[in-house]
Amino acid sequence: MRGHHGRSFWQSLVVRIPYLWLLTFLLVPFLIVLKISLSQTAIAQPPYVPVLDLAAGWPGLKAFFAALSLDNYVLIGSDPLYLLSYVKSVEIAAFSTLILIFIGCPIAYAIARTPRRWQAVLVVLVVLPFWTSLLIRIYAWMNILQHDGPLNQALLALSIVKEPQAWLVTDTAIYIGVVYSYLPFMVLPLYATLEKLDESLREAAADLGCPRWKIFWLVTLPLSSSGLLAGVLLCFIPIVGEFVIPDLLGGSRSPMIGQTIWTEFFGNKDWPAASAVAVVLVCLLVTPLVIYQNQAMQALERE
């Protein structure tokens, strides 16, 4: 009696507490963003109109909906500043994901090929930097990339360059920072699939006279595509919305979209525009996830 009744009571509590928390602090805030993206900027507190006034009853609600408009979205579509920002974010995310694949694959592959005992240590080594603050890691690169910093000193000493190069406030610096910060996110999912790979398949290919690079290309890579896809998503999506890296290493002349939201909000105090930019960004980021989900579903059905 007590058991059965108790179980359902605890069960509903276990579900309801986190559910309520997420509804309150995740879903509702996003709905508010959506609503404010349809509002107008105003010199008021809070700095937008209309403000939903439930005390005014039904007429108030009607007036509220009548005042909503798509103006902010029209603004985003027509002002090249926003468009360039989106394009730059996607461009940087796409190219750095590509670079991450080229750097991450050999590392993940190499870790998966070492003796078991080493693998655990190497995985810890790859993940450890992730535990330290992104801000600090990017700051470390500011040190290295500055005008008379270690990189330029080393390049000068090796006479690779004749005079110090400007590294900071360039897209190159953003790429370095992004690749550096997201490397663990590419290596780990790749390693996880490579490690489970059936060794005999590769041996069979080798026995049949397949050269090593071809084995990698024809056997290893296709079989590890699920890990690769996971790595690509884990890198690409957060990079698009990145703020700290482009802000500290890339400067503000041609901002990425995370910086645009930040300046709209803190600099221009244009909350509705910032909200609209955020809504469009979310739509942009959900698309690859939906595609991934669909493909995963199809893969499940095939099995």
Next chain:
Amino acid sequence: MTMRKVSAFNLLAILLGVAFLYLPIVILMIYSFNASRLVTVWGGWSTHWYAELIADAPLVESAFISLRLALVSATAATILGTLAALALVRFGRFRGRLPFAAMIYAPLVMPEVITGLSLLLLFVAVAVDRGFWTVAIAHTTMAMCFVTVIVQARLVDFDMRLEEAAMDLGASPLRTLLAVTLPLILPAIAAGWMLAFALSLDDLVIASFTTGPGATTLPIRIYSEVRLGVKPEMNAVCSIMVGVVGIAVIAASLLAKLSGSRGASEPDLSPMN
């Protein structure tokens, strides 16, 4: 066990990869002991900048705010995240499971700028004073999803027969949870707490949006200093933070190994499992 041979190419890939990951941090730490005020000119070894830090009252205050914040939000996130993991793994199909799962996974990939912005707009809409507690709520929300994923991975591998045995022997569901389930998933819960703590301690963007007067966290303070360029004091702060986190993580993974909890060190350190 087949003996595997490590080829020169593989060894090179690992060496270069590890060097790439660690060199910047090592360089930062070396420069933090530089006696010269000019960041890039080497003026000999000195702990001058560390001494300077202790005298910097606002910085020390921010450090304590950040620690308190991480403690509070990691604990709350661990409780909520563990409940959510139990809900997802144990209670199979409850109404609204799909949106629930979607809300758990959303913050894992959602840009922090959006999480921060949306929470701030919520706090403004309900007109609460922003400060320590609003940041704590924001960090809890973000971190609980990471905790859920880690604990969930452990629960999926869980041997249900252990619970059934306890119930058959007459233990109540609550007793079973406290005496059997929780101790067995404790390594994952501990790992989740640590990750939540680190996430809170590191976060700049979400805190910047949701903070208010009197709650300037350490990352916010560091960011406002380094925006304008490299400073020797900041090298020292960052080195301390790296050292503390590094020692904590290494100690935790050694502890997990010593306690013999198989597999605990894996979900431990790979937050994207």
